[in-house]
Amino acid sequence: MPISRTSSKPSQSGVEDENIAILGAGALGRLWAAYLPADTTGFVPRNATTLSSFRLNYRLQDSDGREHTIVRRWLTGLSGTTLLLVTTKAGDTVDALAEIIDRLPESCPIVLFQNGLGSQQEVADRWPRRPVLAASTTEAANRPAPDRVVHAARGHTWIGALTGNAVGLSATVIRQLSRSGLEVRGEERILERLWGKLAVNAGINPFTAILDCRNGDILESSLFLDHIDALCEELANLIRAEGLPPHSPEELRDDIERVARNTSANTSSMRGDFQGGRATEIDYINGYVARRSRELGLAAPVNQMLTDRVKQLVSHPSH
Ligand SMILES: NC(=O)c1ccc[n+]([C@@H]2O[C@H](COP(=O)([O-])OP(=O)(O)OC[C@H]3O[C@@H](n4cnc5c(N)ncnc54)[C@H](OP(=O)(O)O)[C@@H]3O)[C@@H](O)[C@H]2O)c1
Known part of the structure; x- marks a missing residue:
């Protein structure tokens, strides 16, 4: 090496x-x-x-x-x-x-x-x-x-x-x-690859930051279970509107849950940034989905809610 x-x-x-x-x-x-x-x-x-x-x-x-x-x-x-x-x-x-x-x-x-x-x-x-x-x-x-x-x-x-x-x-x-x-x-098709990673990050990172937990721990949380289907629907709608190869909300949820399980003991970069008092990249993950959806006339309330909550965390940290 x-x-x-x-x-x-x-x-x-x-x-x-x-x-x-x-x-x-x-x-x-x-x-x-x-x-x-x-x-x-x-x-x-x-x-x-x-x-x-x-x-x-x-x-x-x-x-x-x-x-x-x-x-x-x-x-x-x-x-x-x-x-x-x-x-x-x-x-x-x-x-x-x-x-x-x-x-x-x-x-x-x-x-x-x-x-x-x-x-x-x-x-x-x-x-x-x-x-x-x-x-x-x-x-x-x-x-x-x-x-x-x-x-x-x-x-x-x-x-x-x-x-x-x-x-x-x-x-x-x-x-x-x-x-x-x-x-x-x-x-x-680098944009498609970036999109694939963004979708997984959008379904894991904000939950780990808000719940202050490791990747695998989100899977049983009510915040994740209450919002993951709507989040995946918003992602699937935007991917289709962007003219990229479509993914069903179910496929996206499977990808997110598989990565969360495979990296269950890991701390996401967003949680790490929050813990370290650094700015997160939420504006370029869920914030991007919310912004781009608005531009294309689509609704993305879950992505917007997660963006707002992560930003609130960073401006009012509890630790
Ligand atoms: N780390 C990973 O494993 C990984 C994997 C995949 C993708 N990425 C992506 O790669 C990017 C970097 O991640 P990271 O983990 O390496 O972040 P990081 O540790 O925060 O590194 C970013 C560096 O950029 C420096 N910087 C900021 N503004 C600058 C400027 N105007 N001129 C010169 N340097 C400047 C920062 O310096 P200061 O500390 O002095 O501000 C910091 O050292 C992120 O977008 C991340 O999502 C990271």
Whole structure:
């Protein structure tokens, strides 16, 4: 496993013209940085002039439980960047990109890793001529301490084009990301894949945050049992209205319950954000469903209720 690799010289590895920049040095960004080659991967700082060190050091616990020390550069220039991974939270993505995009080569593929939907469209609408791709990943990382990242589960990452100029670039992006040793594949129907993940997140995450419980514990709760059928109906209606391949409410409920059972001991990212006092991504999950449904003349009261309740939790935390 190529974690923390520092020895491969660009000229020997044949990657002399590849430089991967990561915007968002949180759990997922640090995970990718740890697996990608050290000599061609670095983080984009918020403000290069205030950096106290040119290197970022942290510990990674890999998916087999082994500990690694990771050292990666903070990048002071972006002119040679051949791939930008954006691993900020959905709500920060447009502003974070706006701060740096003028320093990025026009041809540099930009890969968005955000969960949910809405932030990807905001980026593609704002920079339609940039080669923008979306990633949907089942890799799981968390950051129990500022200088420590845990690779909680190995998964797969699917990459697909969002803007016209990104069509045909998946292969070059996959080649660069595959140097990590993580599983990366092309996905022509990336929106469908993002939708599949959003539907499952919409049926699990807000319940875990409101009930402050693990994923599996929602299944017996009255909040879940009282609302899950209507929630799935709202999702199925919107998926159909978007012109995506239809899913019945029953299929969606089966998917949600299967994932909740298979990850029963896990804390969802939304519950984790709430517990950590951070903003959640509810606006890009149930909030997106409610907003998009309104735009298309559909009702989505359950998604709106869950969005409101999660927002209330965050503004009035009980602990
Ligand atoms: N973690 C996972 O396993 C996983 C899996 C699939 C998808 N995702 C998605 O990936 C995204 C990131 O998740 P995460 O868990 O890595 O979140 P995270 O730990 O909160 O990381 C986000 C990082 O972005 C940084 N950031 C925010 N604004 C910035 C700016 N203007 N310039 C530079 N950096 C900025 C934050 O810095 P500060 O902390 O200083 O604000 C933080 O370090 C989310 O949309 C999530 O849904 C995560």
